[in-house]
Amino acid sequence: MTDQTPLPNENNQLANSPTPLQPASDQNGRDQRRQEREARREERHARRGSNGAAWVGGVVLIVLGVIFLLQNVRGFYLNNWWALFILIPAFGSFADAWNTYRQTGRLSRRVRGALVTGCVFLLITATFLFNWNWGLVLPVLLIIWGVTLLLNSLRPD
Numbered sequence: 001m002t003d004q005t006p007l008p009n010e011n012n013q014l015a016n017s018p019t020p021l022q023p024a025s026d027q028n029g030r031d032q033r034r035q036e037r038e039a040r041r042e043e044r045h046a047r048r049g050s051n052g053a054a055w056v057g058g059v060v061l062i063v064l065g066v067i068f069l070l071q072n073v074r075g076f077y078l079n080n081w082w083a084l085f086i087l088i089p090a091f092g093s094f095a096d097a098w099n100t101y102r103q104t105g106r107l108s109r110r111v112r113g114a115l116v117t118g119c120v121f122l123l124i125t126a127t128f129l130f131n132w133n134w135g136l137v138l139p140v141l142l143i144i145w146g147v148t149l150l151l152n153s154l155r156p157d
Helices: 024-049 052-074 081-104 109-129 132-155
Strands: none
Touching: 052 081, 052 109, 081 109
16 A cells, blocks of 8 residues: 655655645745746747847848958948948838738738838948949839839739
């Protein structure tokens, strides 16, 4: 005949039972606080993991570092290097488009708008960096704007 009594833990107390100095309601309160802490931890982890725009800063720093390295090593020169900072909202728009597409699963008006905005920022950045002729770039921007309006009228949400 075996005894079915629980074994004591390292403090010589029975597992999951209140201590003689600790009432059962205090033990329940500790369990509830532990569960609340776990829920908050999971919520923080979910928030940190779902931030799709956090990579934007890293990409911008990598691009800046590569360009400065090329300038120092190979004599590669970019005019108006400050225009690289225009890439920050471009990457932010692309990240917004990607996150929205993942949530909705379709190419909605918001996704299209964010994609077009990112492309416009990229075009403006390239124009400043490589001294392109604004007389050629502005008609391209008008065409992009017109295509966007056409798509939004043909494919409303």
